[in-house]
Amino acid sequence: MSYCVNCGVELDATAAACPLCNTKVYNPNQPVATEVPTPYPTVKGAVEPVKAKEFTILMTIILLTTAVVCVLLNVFTIQIGRWSLYVVGICAMLWVFFIPLFFPEKTSIYTNLALNGLSIALFLALVSWLHPNNNWYEHIALPIVILGTLLLEIIFIFVFMLKSSMIVKAAVSMAAIAVICVATEMVIDLHLRGYFYLRWSAIVLTCCVVIDIILMTIYLQEGLRAEIRRRMHF
Amino acid sequence: MTLCRFPTFQVAIRKGLFWRYLEPNHRPGPYVQPDIGNPCMPMHFKANNRYLIRIYYYEKRISLEVFHSLSDGTGALYFLKTMTAVYLRLLGHEIPNGEGVLDITETPKPEELEDAYLRYASSKIGRPRSQGNAYRVRGTKEPFYTLNIICGVIPVDKIRVVSKGYGVTITEYLNAVLLYALLQKQKSERPFHERPVTLAMPVNLRSFFPSETLRNFISMVYPSIDPRMGDYTFEEILQHVHNYMRYYINPKFLNADIVTNASVQQNPFIRIVPLFLKDFTVRRFYTHVQDGQSSAGLTNVGLIKLPKEMGPFVERFDVLMGQPFSARTNCAIVSYQNILTVNFTSSIKETDIERYFFRKLVQDGIPVKIETNRKMEE
Numbered sequence: 001m002s003y004c005v006n007c008g009v010e011l012d013a014t015a016a017a018c019p020l021c022n023t024k025v026y027n028p029n030q031p032v033a034t035e036v037p038t039p040y041p042t043v044k045g046a047v048e049p050v051k052a053k054e055f056t057i058l059m060t061i062i063l064l065t066t067a068v069v070c071v072l073l074n075v076f077t078i079q080i081g082r083w084s085l086y087v088v089g090i091c092a093m094l095w096v097f098f099i100p101l102f103f104p105e106k107t108s109i110y111t112n113l114a115l116n117g118l119s120i121a122l123f124l125a126l127v128s129w130l131h132p133n134n135n136w137y138e139h140i141a142l143p144i145v146i147l148g149t150l151l152l153e154i155i156f157i158f159v160f161m162l163k164s165s166m167i168v169k170a171a172v173s174m175a176a177i178a179v180i181c182v183a184t185e186m187v188i189d190l191h192l193r194g195y196f197y198l199r200w201s202a203i204v205l206t207c208c209v210v211i212d213i214i215l216m217t218i219y220l221q222e223g224l225r226a227e228i229r230r231r232m233h234f
Numbered sequence: 235m236t237l238c239r240f241p242t243f244q245v246a247i248r249k250g251l252f253w254r255y256l257e258p259n260h261r262p263g264p265y266v267q268p269d270i271g272n273p274c275m276p277m278h279f280k281a282n283n284r285y286l287i288r289i290y291y292y293e294k295r296i297s298l299e300v301f302h303s304l305s306d307g308t309g310a311l312y313f314l315k316t317m318t319a320v321y322l323r324l325l326g327h328e329i330p331n332g333e334g335v336l337d338i339t340e341t342p343k344p345e346e347l348e349d350a351y352l353r354y355a356s357s358k359i360g361r362p363r364s365q366g367n368a369y370r371v372r373g374t375k376e377p378f379y380t381l382n383i384i385c386g387v388i389p390v391d392k393i394r395v396v397s398k399g400y401g402v403t404i405t406e407y408l409n410a411v412l413l414y415a416l417l418q419k420q421k422s423e424r425p426f427h428e429r430p431v432t433l434a435m436p437v438n439l440r441s442f443f444p445s446e447t448l449r450n451f452i453s454m455v456y457p458s459i460d461p462r463m464g465d466y467t468f469e470e471i472l473q474h475v476h477n478y479m480r481y482y483i484n485p486k487f488l489n490a491d492i493v494t495n496a497s498v499q500q501n502p503f504i505r506i507v508p509l510f511l512k513d514f515t516v517r518r519f520y521t522h523v524q525d526g527q528s529s530a531g532l533t534n535v536g537l538i539k540l541p542k543e544m545g546p547f548v549e550r551f552d553v554l555m556g557q558p559f560s561a562r563t564n565c566a567i568v569s570y571q572n573i574l575t576v577n578f579t580s581s582i583k584e585t586d587i588e589r590y591f592f593r594k595l596v597q598d599g600i601p602v603k604i605e606t607n608r609k610m611e612e
């Protein structure tokens with residue numbers, strides 16, 4: 001039998017290192033046993049998947065019937081325009097929004113965001129196809145939807161993937177707010193007047209820049225951070 | 235075969251509008267499966283033919299997993315003993331009933347099925363639930379479904395001599411060692427604010443209120459050390475735990491706890507809240523309040539006795555606590571003949587608490603053998 005030189009506990013014959021302190025076992029008289037079974041199985045188990053997803057089926061049926069009923073109504077009774085297409089579009093969009101609830105294990109938050117952005121863009125495309133009106137879709141809606149999706153993805157990467165501190169997360173979110181505001185004003189201006197001049201978004205931008213500068217100073221100055229933590233009683 | 239004798243285990247869980255309820259399950263199964271490296275996986279109520287127990291085998295070991303609302307340690311132990319006896323009989327050995335092995339031919343007694351909480355809830359006041367926030371262990375979370383086990387095998391006679399030397403029982407001694415380990419861990423983290431270190435320990439109510447129920451019948455006590463009052467030596471911790479147990483573990487205090495628990499179930503307002511809201515609040519309660527009030531769980535199932543005919547076939551018992559909601563370590567202790575096992579289960583990578591705990595035992599001159607299911611990194 002081998003003992004851990006660090007902790008003084010006896011180890012199993014199959015252990016190559018101490019489970020408590022990870023010190024390697026080195027015993028010239030007794031090499032690590034590989035023939036005898038380990039004290040615990042090495043096979044990993046997985047939970048049996050649950051088959052019938054009542055919620056998925058229920059939501060799909062509700063959305064599908066709403067869409068079909070509206071189309072039928074549109075075709076046979078209330079024949080004013082093509083209004084049922086809006087309902088169909090909304091139903092499709094809602095279904096895409098619900099995907100993470102339908103398949104919680106399979107989807108990642110990033111693909112979900114991309115899908116949501118795509119479905120909004122498609123829905124707006126449908127609206128603009130029904131109301132062809134001075135190119136608002138290409139000039140305003142599409143750029144903002146694409147930019148918004150991208151910024152949200154970036155924020156989520158900072159929040160979930162990178163183990164960044166609260167300060168960095170807040171700074172990134174502030175920066176994203178500034179960018180989206182400036183971009184919104186820019187595309188609207190370009191669309192309506194043909195030139196671009198910063199007005200209300202300039203205020204937002206200034207606020208965000210000031211807050212970001214403060215946050216980054218706090219983040220970079222170790223002493224300052226400790227001081228604030230002490231004063232604020234974190 | 236065994237299962238028919240234990241109707242409380244032969245159940246499925248169903249969702250009602252206001253409560254989840256258990257109903258008898260007559261589907262085939264549950265079947266015995268080869269054991270796995272990550273036991274105590276979450277149970278889907280609809281998987282496994284809707285059974286809420288799992289039975290595994292590995293080499294010469296039989297494992298039984300029981301969903302926590304079916305039974306506590308005592309009830310599950312009756313089941314495991316009876317099942318093992320039935321298995322040995324099938325192999326052709328003569329095993330009598332008794333010592334926890336139930337007669338599988340008799341019909342279950344009504345006392346075994348009762349909700350003993352309601353029978354004994356006689357105290358006029360309950361005790362407050364809140365204990366204040368305790369120190370919480372932080373660590374690197376392992377992927378979901380991982381349950382890290384570190385098991386210490388200890389000779390009972392050695393540990394008894396040591397705890398006698400301190401003038402306390404084995405449970406009190408191990409309690410104090412775990413508190414000591416947690417205090418050391420908190421100290422090593424150099425926190426801005428130290429917090430009290432609290433254990434959540436279930437008490438078997440059957441020894442205070444006679445009941446033969448095979449369902450849950452436990453209450454919780456929370457032995458605690460507050461390092462803000464100053465540095466405790468190990469002897470002071472021992473003394474404190476010893477007095478705490480003497481003070482709190484008596485029929486009157488425990489009855490008040492029962493009343494607190496039962497009042498939640500009986501409250502007409504809570505009865506009519508729809509289930510999905512309840513699920514939500516209970517989950518929040520567990521992750522934020524319950525887990526926040528204690529630093530670790532500790533349970534001592536005690537000394538297990540078997541009919542002496544089974545003695546040659548049984549080497550030892552292990553008890554594992556299931557996966558905790560947060561990054562904490564739970565500890566379960568059981569002894570049989572001269573072997574006492576301490577099983578730490580956690581879902582974090584760090585092993586500091588376990589290391590402090592077993593090193594203290596070794597320092598006190600108790601030999602410990604360690605086994606694990608962890609894969610050690612190079």
Ligand SMILES: [Zn+2]
Pocket residue numbers: 004005006007008018019020021022023
């Ligand atoms: Zn070691």
